[in-house]
Amino acid sequence: MSLNVSDLSIARGGLPVLERISFELKPGQALILRGPNGIGKTTLLRSIAGLQPPLGGVVSGGEDQIAYAAHSDGLKSALTVTENLQFWARVFGTHNIEPALQAYNLTTLRDRPAGALSAGQKRRLGLSRMMVTGRPIWVMDEPTVSLDQASVALFAQVVRTHLEAGGSALIATHIDLGLDARVLDVGPYKAAPLDIDDFDGGFL
Amino acid sequence: MRDLRLAVRAGGGFGLGLAFFLIVTVMVPFSVGPESDLLARIAPGVLWLGALLSCLLSLDRLLALDWEDGSLDLLATAPLPLEAVVSIKALAHWITTGLPLVLAAPVLGVLLNLPLEGFKWVVISLLLGTPALSVIGTFGAALTVGLKRGGLLLSLLVMPLYVPTLIFGAEAARRGAMGMVVETPLLMLAGISAGVIALMPFASAAVLRINLR
Numbered sequence: 001m002s003l004n005v006s007d008l009s010i011a012r013g014g015l016p017v018l019e020r021i022s023f024e025l026k027p028g029q030a031l032i033l034r035g036p037n038g039i040g041k042t043t044l045l046r047s048i049a050g051l052q053p054p055l056g057g058v059v060s061g062g063e064d065q066i067a068y069a070a071h072s073d074g075l076k077s078a079l080t081v082t083e084n085l086q087f088w089a090r091v092f093g094t095h096n097i098e099p100a101l102q103a104y105n106l107t108t109l110r111d112r113p114a115g116a117l118s119a120g121q122k123r124r125l126g127l128s129r130m131m132v133t134g135r136p137i138w139v140m141d142e143p144t145v146s147l148d149q150a151s152v153a154l155f156a157q158v159v160r161t162h163l164e165a166g167g168s169a170l171i172a173t174h175i176d177l178g179l180d181a182r183v184l185d186v187g188p189y190k191a192a193p194l195d196i197d198d199f200d201g202g203f204l
Numbered sequence: 205m206r207d208l209r210l211a212v213r214a215g216g217g218f219g220l221g222l223a224f225f226l227i228v229t230v231m232v233p234f235s236v237g238p239e240s241d242l243l244a245r246i247a248p249g250v251l252w253l254g255a256l257l258s259c260l261l262s263l264d265r266l267l268a269l270d271w272e273d274g275s276l277d278l279l280a281t282a283p284l285p286l287e288a289v290v291s292i293k294a295l296a297h298w299i300t301t302g303l304p305l306v307l308a309a310p311v312l313g314v315l316l317n318l319p320l321e322g323f324k325w326v327v328i329s330l331l332l333g334t335p336a337l338s339v340i341g342t343f344g345a346a347l348t349v350g351l352k353r354g355g356l357l358l359s360l361l362v363m364p365l366y367v368p369t370l371i372f373g374a375e376a377a378r379r380g381a382m383g384m385v386v387e388t389p390l391l392m393l394a395g396i397s398a399g400v401i402a403l404m405p406f407a408s409a410a411v412l413r414i415n416l417r
Contacts, residue, residue, distance in 0.1 A: 049281050052417045068281040072274025091282045129278075 002026040003065070003137055003168065005048065008057035012043045016055060018186060025168045027136065030159065030179050033172040035186035041172040042071070044186070045141050048170065067092075067133035069140040073126025077115025081106055081125055084114050089132040100131035103158050104151075119146040127155060131162075138162065138169040144177070152177070221258035221301045222308060228254035229312040240317045247316035248377030251326055252333075254312075255305045256370055259337045260362065262301050264355040266293060266345040267412075276349070280416055286409035294335075294342040294405070302334030318381060325380020329393060333373035336397040339404045340365045346408040350415045369396055 002024055009019035017040030025031055033041050046052045048059050049068035075084050085097045101107050104124040109117065114125065123146050130138050138159070144152050156177045159169050163179075171177070232250050233243055270276040279289050309330055310323045318326065344362035348354030376389040 051277060051280055064283060066281065068278065070274050070277050072272075072277075074270075074273055074275030074278040076273070076275070088278075088282075091279070091284055093283065133282075 002061055003048070003170070004058070004060045006058050006060075008044070008047065008059060009055040010040060010043050010047045010052070011055050012040055018044055019055070021057070021184075021186070023184060025137065025170060027166045027168055028163050030163055030169040030171065030181035032177070032179070032181050032183045033170065033186060034174070034183055039186050041186060042141055045139050045170070045172060046070075049139050065135055066137045066139050067130050067135040069126060069130055069138070069143060071141055071145070073122055073129075075114040075122055075125060077113060080111050080113055081117070082110045084125060085128060085132060088129045092133045092135070094132050094134045097128075097132050100128040103131060103161075104128040104154060120148055120151060123147055124151055124154075127158070131158065136167045138167065138171075140169065140171045140173075142172055142174070144173055144175055221262045222304050224261050225254045225258040225305055225308060226312065228257065229315055233315060233317075243317040244319050244381070247313060247318040248322060248326055248381050249374045250316060251309050251313060251318070252330070252370060252374040252377060255309065255330055255334065256337060256366055258305055259301055259334065259341060260359055260366075262297070263341040263345050263362065264348070264358050266297055266342060267349045268345070268354070271349050276412075277416060280413070286412055287405045290342050290346060290408040290412065291405045294339045294408075297342065298335050298338040302330075302338050306330045306334060319383075321383055322377065322381025325386055326377045329373045329376040329380070329386075329390065332390065332393050332397055333369050336369045336393075336400045337366060339397075339400045340369070343404050343408045343411070346412040346415065349412065369393065372396065 004024050006022045008021040010017060010021075021044065023031060033044070035041055043052065045068070047054045049066055050059075051068075076087075079087070081101075082097065085100060089095055089097050101110060104127060106121075106124060106128060109121060114122065117125065123143075127140075127143055130140070143155060147155065152175070156179060159171070159177070159179060162169065169181075171181075229250060232246075236243060236246070267276065270279070280286060306327060309326050313323055313326055341362055344358045344365070347361060348358045351357060372389045372393040376386050376393055379386045379389065
């Protein structure tokens with residue numbers, strides 16, 4: 001199922017940041033989102049994931065298909081690596097967490113409490129969550145933060161496998177992952193008239 | 205549904221509510237003075253007030269932890285509806301906070317010279333009333349989740365919502381202790397609990413969605 005974004009306009013904290021974003025993401029494709037800090041990449045991804053209503057425009061094809069990875073990994077420090085991952089697997093109704101643990105080289109850390117992991121290890125655990133969701137469209141917000149080179153390569157490999165299996169990925173990142181992907185450069189917001197018919201809509 | 209186990213284990217700090225309950229009920233006899241008649245009369249009310257305040261104490265951690273580590277965002281994009289998430293959170297809060305309070309109440313009732321026939325009714329009324337406290341509290345927590353140090357606002361918001369539960373709960377316990385008919389306040393209490401359990405999750409999920417934007 002492909003993700004269609006058309007004429008999407010978004011706001012952060014009541015201020016419009018990006019407008020008229022349109023793209024299509026077909027199965028097997030990846031799209032890299034690039035742009036300076038504060039441009040609204042995170043807001044765009046949150047809108048696509050359905051956490052935030054857009055100012056205008058339509059996101060279609062994403063219902064119950066999107067797995068979203070935010071800046072923070074959502075780990076419980078009191079639980080072990082396996083328990084953390086198992087929890088998310090159960091929430092998403094999948095059961096097999098072994099491939100995810102192996103893909104991110106976490107098998108030796110499996111009984112370690114998440115609170116005792118390093119930042120990079122936590123990130124890897126957070127990313128492995130995407131694999132247990134079983135959802136085809138991965139929406140990831142700066143997934144490589146605090147990862148070392150080897151882990152970045154690991155991550156790129158996982159994404160490549162995911163694409164080959166017919167999945168798709170939308171990734172906001174600043175580094176080159178070596179993926180065969182299109183790049184969407186988001187430019188700074190230009191002061192252009194916003195046609196919001198519904199006056200109240202501007203505040204929601 | 206397994207969120208429960210996680211919430212129980214990761215929630216932690218439920219001993220705090222219990223300790224607070226203990227402190228309140230132990231201190232009341234000291235502050236009121238050595239009048240066993242007076243103590244016996246106010247015992248049900250004190251137990252109820254202590255339980256309510258202990259409940260309040262643990263509310264601000266209910267959703268704030270999940271908010272801070274980002275799992276609330278991720279749960280919102282998961283197939284589980286937010287209504288279910290908040291219901292489970294409330295259930296977990298009740299098991300970790302409400303249930304220990306119910307179990308501790310008869311023990312602490314001894315310290316307050318609670319009349320013998322009152323024990324049963326204090327436990328029954330707390331058992332019926334504390335789920336309402338947890339569910340209403342979850343709503344308050346959902347309202348204030350994005351705020352830094354929302355605890356104060358949370359207490360102020362939740363307090364008036366707790367009043368009906370407290371009135372009917374304490375009244376049922378008091379009547380029971382005095383050997384009077386308890387049916388009416390007990391039914392009202394059960395009604396409040398049933399009503400908020402049925403409706404509050406929708407309100408909590410709705411405000412949570414707004415707060416997550």
